[in-house]
Amino acid sequence: MKIKFTLLIIAFSTVFFAFAQTNLNNYKYVIVPNRFDFLKKKDQYQLNSLAEFLFKKHGFNAFLEGEDYPEDLKRNRCLALRSDVSAESGMFKTKLKIELKDCNDQTVYTSPFGESRDKEYEKAYNAALRQAFEGLGKLNYNYVPNKGVSSLNSISSTPQESDVKNEVSEEIKELKAEIETLKKAKQTVQVEAKKEALVVIQEPKKEVVTAAPPKNNNIKPTKTIEDKTPSDVLYAQPITNGFQLVDSSPKVVYKINKTGIDSVFLVEGKNAIVYKKGNSWVIEYYEEDTMKTEALNIKF
Incomplete structure (x- = not known):
């Protein structure tokens, strides 16, 4: 019975990690906030800078919130996952876990808790965060463009974008038609003016x-x-x-x-x-x- 249970856990873990890896590979960037909710100050204990460093260490293209983003990320925020770190602290342990969400605020990945028994906050948070990233490192992240995921996220984040594009397209067609009409009218006026200019003004017959x-x-x-x-x-x-x-x-x-x-x-x-x-x-x-x-x- 114990063997079956162990095998079931192993199979479940394998499927979970494979699914998580596939999902993460569809995203090109990770954005790290300047301050995690459980901290009082921006980049307190340099924990946010450490998170950015660890994401990059494991192959992710990470940015701190507010940095100068690449052009494709500016155009489509759904290429990036937004990271967060939450804490569960007890009397003897400091526990941190990493959470990644897409542009629709849907959770794509949650890491196991990293733990530390150190009594100093700075050392405890640093150790716990590094341990939490170990689970993320096992996924062997490698960005693979997935048009289906990125385009679906982009569409869902801006549900009216398609309608707006259609309206703009129709307006452009109408403007082009109006321009053509004006051009034809202008050409007609010019032709008439030329005809009038070519008419020889005759003196009235002398009576x-x-x-x-x-x-x-x-x-x-x-x-x-x-x-x-x-x-x-x-x-x-x-x-x-x-x-x-x-x-x-x-x-x-x-x-x-x-x-x-x-x-x-x-x-x-x-x-x-x-x-x-x-x-x-x-x-x-x-x-x-x-x-x-x-x-x-x-x-x-």
């Missing part, structure tokens, strides 16, 4: 105006001439009995007086009239024996 001769037998028959295109704008300013037409300088170009006919004015100092023809204003005057007609751009 031949034949003016009826005044009822004066002494005046020779008029000759027809071509209209001139209006040039500068003339601004009409009210004066007594009419308007003065001023250009942009400002200079008075014409003074026109009202007549008994709407939209017909006599030009002061010239043998000429200004009248509205359709939607345009024209001036007719005699130069020697020839009647000339010019279009005016008048703003009343």
Whole structure:
């Protein structure tokens, strides 16, 4: 019976250590806190520094909390296990054990207790911690990347990360579509602008105006001439009995007086009239024996 019980314990221990080793091998780093809970000060008795040293001694890549972590650890904290040391002290013994937890606060490994009977705390804690690490050393830790474990831990630690990535991806697609639309609209505007720039601005067709001769037998028959295109704008300013037409300088170009006919004015100092023809204003005057007609751009 005792033999069976002993064999059962050996088998259980073998399975336990194999499982523990497999689990530990999936993690690349160990983070050691600056202060263990059972101590009052940071790195009291240099116990935290000793823990970091012993982890490194047994092949682990260990860091004290707050140190400059590697880039992959900064991006994915689930690559590391967080270590802790707890104490059980009696009248005659100081007992310490090591505990390792993953990024989801799940316990991955718990060591057997290390013990010391020394009465001085510093010596007792130092000896007990070293003994607790002996069990960890027997696991022969060797980091083996395990995408399944690290990715599952990463996903479970940030459950919304996948949704956020999908949302960001959708936003990027929408922004790209908007940019393409804007590019097409810009290209259309540029093409239209080029077309307009290539259009040749033609002068309006010159209209031949034949003016009826005044009822004066002494005046020779008029000759027809071509209209001139209006040039500068003339601004009409009210004066007594009419308007003065001023250009942009400002200079008075014409003074026109009202007549008994709407939209017909006599030009002061010239043998000429200004009248509205359709939607345009024209001036007719005699130069020697020839009647000339010019279009005016008048703003009343």
